[in-house]
Amino acid sequence: MNQVASVASRASAQSINASALRRHTLWDAALRIGTRAAAVTVLLLLAGVIVTLIEGSWLAFSTFGPGFLSTETWNPVKEEFGALAPIYGTVVTSIIAMAIGIPISLGIAIFLTELCPPSLKRSISTAIELLAGIPSIIYGIWGLFVLAPFLQAHVQPVVIGTFAGVPFLGALFAGPPYGIGVFTAGIILSIMVLPYITSVTRDVFETVPPVLKESAYGLGCTTWEVVTKVVLPFTRTGVIGGVMLGLGRALGETMAVTFVIGNAHRISGSILAPGTTISASIANEFTEAETALYSSSLIALGLLLFVITFIVLAIARFMLYRLKQKAG
């Protein structure tokens, strides 16, 4: 009797083990394959975006040829499209954004790592990072109703008056103060890229070994000298990576720019004049694009934008990875 029970229990234990093993093997395989498939999905997504955009823009590129990139005309009525004005606007707004954004971001990063009282450090960091959390449409509505009127009333007349008659600069800041325009878009973008550049540069500044800085201070260096001669050379790759990351954001930013740039398909010598960018053109016109050629031209703009930002962001990531490898 006793023996029978023990045999039965051994048999059932074995069958449980066998079925548990089967179940575990199954789950193991499922999870391994499932996770791998998900990882491949990310790659397929990128491939899908590229293939779709190329397919969509085929009509525009085959109609206009390479001249699409160098033509300023944008005439939906006659169906003549050229990408030069949006490309120009995208580049100029990004240059303005970088010219303003980089010094301020580096200033904040220096402040946070060298000057800030430790008790304030966390809250100021958080506040700057919250700037990145604010949706871009909020920057747009704020830029249109607050910043643009302010610039129009107080800043642009002064700038126009100051530089009038000065060669080159006079032309750069010419024309009536519209309020909205390329310059305003650049300022909004500079605020938007600020948190990205700041957070990367702050992080890389903190990787500088304290002993390096302390020895420089010990030799009698001032804070500025420590920053320019020790911190910046040590973190150069990371800072460039952060700046490129910010640039990638500035190039592709859509809604905020759409609100304040004025949406004029032309190239103007004055940066105070209205213009357009690649992303703003798409956002404004895509749902109104009735003909196949019109929407294909807009998709072609999208492809251009994707290629440009892809290159910039790839450089940024490459720089940051190299830094990580060096540190790790």
Place this chain on the structure above:
Amino acid sequence: MQPQTRDMTRKTGFSMAMYDRRRFLSRLLMLLSWGAAATGMLVLLLILGTLVYRGVGGLNLAVFTENTPPPGSAGGIKNAIFGSVMMTLLGTALGTPIGILAGTYMAEYGRNTWLTTIVRFINDILLSAPSIVIGLFVYEVMVVTMGHFSAWAGGVALALLVLPVVVRTTEDMLLLVPDGLREAAAALGSPRWLVISKVCYRAAKAGMVTGVLLAIARVTGETAPLLFTALNNQFMSTDMNAPMANLPVVIFQFALSPYPEWQQLAWTAALLITMTVLVLNIGARALSTQNSKNN
């Protein structure tokens, strides 16, 4: 005194005047650095201040109970709030599982493989890629194929923006789990899938939830990808297969309109969206801080 100083300068090359100049330069630039930080804070306060100032006035019950009005009359944004919530939920529900699985592969199965290296690189680029391009992609793939704009397409567009955020945080958080935990679980005879689901996920839970919250915060205000996927709808619609109103596009349309009632609603909607995003951001941050304190 005077000759002595001159003597010192000659001997050591140290000059008081030069030192003063260097110190002055440093002080000046550090002052500018203070200024930069102050500017950043000021801009944040200005934006939030404007939103509260212009948005609070329009905040009343009708905002939540009435639909978007025709031009020139009062109303609410009930349909837009509903649409935003639905599409954000759909986007999160689609993007999060795939993101977690992909992140799991990168941290658990494929550490240091070529696939992980490439996926990480591509994912980091998708993380900052222009969202309007994602909108174009979904338009071509879904709207053109289905023949009409729909909330499904809007949700998918948002899912594509959720995905990279979740992949990134999942991988980062799983990599923070000490290998000792995995080895201990394996030594007890746990199969791999149990090690991952019962040990690694549990250890990394707070961080992964933070990632999902940040992803939700990101897509809540996204406008560009919805412009030509979900479009807009002036009426209350629960049909996911039709165009659906959503807060960002309503803000875009109403803010640029000449009607004061619409503009007021745009400001109120902007205030609501920003507060939601900031609460999500701060909540996610608090969660991750709490977690790092516990460890």
